[in-house]
């Protein structure tokens with residue numbers, strides 16, 4: 001079968017349709033036993049925008065059903081890496097009931113078929129079912145850590161946020177300006193901060209890595225199977241968002257590929273810590289799709305401080321309150337991903353946010 005054309009469409013629906021054609025071709029190759037070629041095609045298309053819209057749960061099940069279990073396992077791992085949802089019932093909604101879908105997620109999580117997107121969707125199902133007590137362990141604010149890196153001890157020296165800010169501002173020019181960059185609006189954006197050649201950034205990365213390792217070693221709570229998800233190996237990569245104009249913000253989002261988010265603030269406008277003003281604050285709460293009345297979600301407004309490091313699970317919905325442009329707000333964001341398999345680009349390799 002000839003290769004279908006590469007999708008070039010700017011229209012997201014046309015792009016997903018073209019991707020679906022490619023995915024159908026990859027599935028056909030695997031089902032016919034051309035495993036290497038088929039999985040190679042999956043790897044190429046899963047790195048493209050719109051791949052999360054593909055029915056990869058269905059493809060995985062179809063491969064398993066036709067006896068191609070090795071290809072099914074590989075596609076399952078690739079899907080988990082990119083943050084795809086492996087629930088068949090989530091695809092079948094509303095034909096599948098809410099309880100059936102929740103039960104399927106429980107089964108998948110027990111098999112370690114888990115990622116931030118799936119936990120996020122699972123929480124939305126639990127919330128819609130009113131199962132607030134089942135949500136509680138996964139949205140427990142104890143999962144969110146805050147550390148002041150200006151007073152570090154042990155092998156990691158204190159970090160001067162002014163030095164980090166200077167290193168970052170040294171790299172910024174007008175080409176880094178984005179009106180839109182996924183969930184982010186009206187900011188300067190620098191990719192691959194983890195590769196930035198600067199002593200202050202290198203020291204910051206060492207400090208963040210130490211905190212991530214400590215977080216990874218936290219005792220596993222027995223309260224919920226999803227909390228047992230502890231990557232055996234991780235990849236770490238990130239970017240910087242610099243807000244210095246009015247109307248800079250991030251809409252509600254999660255980090256589908258991640259396990260843990262580390263956010264370090266090197267500069268914060270005074271307004272973010274002024275009484276009665278939440279401009280520039282980080283909000284953690286419920287997904288936009290649920291409105292503002294669903295039960296069981298956290299409702300946090302965190303006023304960042306220069307030198308502060310926050311750690312939070314990648315599945316928690318978060319956003320920022322628009323800035324007024326009264327000063328610099330710099331967030332160094334590090335995605336910690338579960339390194340499950342080579343073949344799909346990780347954040348460490350420089351995927352754009």
Ligand SMILES: [Fe+2]
Nearest residue numbers: 253254255318
């Ligand atoms: Fe984020």
